[in-house]
Amino acid sequence: MPSFEDPRADAEEMRLAARGLAYASRSIETPGDLYDVFGSVTATLTALTQSLNQIARWHHTHADQAALDNGDRAAGRAEALEVTRRLRAATERLDGVIDDVMAAHSANGRIAWHPQQAPATNLTPDEVLTEALTRREAALHPDSASRPDDSSPGRSPSR
Numbered sequence: 001m002p003s004f005e006d007p008r009a010d011a012e013e014m015r016l017a018a019r020g021l022a023y024a025s026r027s028i029e030t031p032g033d034l035y036d037v038f039g040s041v042t043a044t045l046t047a048l049t050q051s052l053n054q055i056a057r058w059h060h061t062h063a064d065q066a067a068l069d070n071g072d073r074a075a076g077r078a079e080a081l082e083v084t085r086r087l088r089a090a091t092e093r094l095d096g097v098i099d100d101v102m103a104a105h106s107a108n109g110r111i112a113w114h115p116q117q118a119p120a121t122n123l124t125p126d127e128v129l130t131e132a133l134t135r136r137e138a139a140l141h142p143d144s145a146s147r148p149d150d151s152s153p154g155r156s157p158s159r
Contacts, residue, residue: 001013025037048094049091052094053088056084056087062080063081
């Protein structure tokens with residue numbers, strides 16, 4: 001759970017969450033879930049961009065306090081400003097990444113995921129429907145295959 005106060009702990013949590021997503025996304029079981037995944041990834045990239053901008057601003061603001069290990073303050077300031085420059089460049093590139101992910105998210109939202117079509121058969125449309133209904137009934141009541149026919153008066157047996 002994020003602390004909202006400890007950047008070090010929250011960065012580690014983000015790393016672990018990204019690692020978990022990398023693992024979980026190797027095999028997508030429910031394609032419809034991808035729309036929500038795209039939304040979360042976009043929000044994460046946006047928050048990451050904000051974090052990098054804030055870290056860049058912090059380095060810029062505190063550049064006068066920086067020094068190298070040997071005490072060279074001018075070189076320390078230069079390094080802090082280099083961090084600022086590089087992070088700002090990274091956030092500009094991330095803005096493009098976010099645009100691409102949002103476009104992919106939008107395209108994904110226009111897809112209706114359907115299971116693969118069954119191979120063509122010589123069945124009539126009525127037979128296909130009856131077979132589909134039988135499979136659906138079996139899926140809803142898996143133990144019905146082992147039960148005897150429970151037809152009762154007034155009820156016609158299913159085909």
